[in-house]
Amino acid sequence: MEKGYGIARVGVSLPSGLLSRFDEIIRGRGYSSRSEGVRDAIRAYITEYEQMEREAGEKIGIITYLYDHDQRGLGDELIDVRHRFRDVILSVHKHLSETDCFDTVIVKGEAEKIKDLAGEIMSLKGVNRVLVSISKTASEMKTTAMEMIRIK
Ligand code: NI
Numbered sequence: 064m065e066k067g068y069g070i071a072r073v074g075v076s077l078p079s080g081l082l083s084r085f086d087e088i089i090r091g092r093g094y095s096s097r098s099e100g101v102r103d104a105i106r107a108y109i110t111e112y113e114q115m116e117r118e119a120g121e122k123i124g125i126i127t128y129l130y131d132h133d134q135r136g137l138g139d140e141l142i143d144v145r146h147r148f149r150d151v152i153l154s155v156h157k158h159l160s161e162t163d164c165f166d167t168v169i170v171k172g173e174a175e176k177i178k179d180l181a182g183e184i185m186s187l188k189g190v191n192r193v194l195v196s197i198s199k200t201a202s203e204m205k206t207t208a209m210e211m212i213r214i215k
């Protein structure tokens with residue numbers, strides 16, 4: 064049990080498809096209640112966020128996101144956001160279906176800026192899922208490799 068006192072009850076509105084998929088998954092994983100599944104999902108979300116928060120320094124970031132092609136103005140908004148971040152090295156667009164678009168954006172720069180970019184994308188209406196992976200830069204990898212050689 065986390066620190067803090069007692070249990071709070073919340074009511075949330077969710078698209079029915081999202082909820083039924085979630086129920087399907089937690090049933091498959093053997094959860095006895097939806098509440099327990101939601102608690103674990105929230106913990107995982109917080110852990111993911113905290114790991115991301117700890118990233119600092121010059122990094123390479125890969126941001127992927129799914130968005131709704133029919134969301135008015137969203138395509139332009141996404142272009143604007145990417146334009147504001149000059150660290151974008153490459154962005155690739157894939158039309159998944161009539162309505163679903165999938166982008167992959169590669170950026171190199173301060174972890175803080177990579178996180179800001181991902182955050183801005185995430186906040187746009189019509190963007191459905193954002194995944195961010197932040198990795199070491201080539202020079203960092205070289206340092207790590209040299210350390211490993213030294214250890215040997
Ligand atoms: Ni441009």
Ligand code: NI
Pocket residue numbers: 132156157158159163164165
């Ligand atoms: Ni598309």
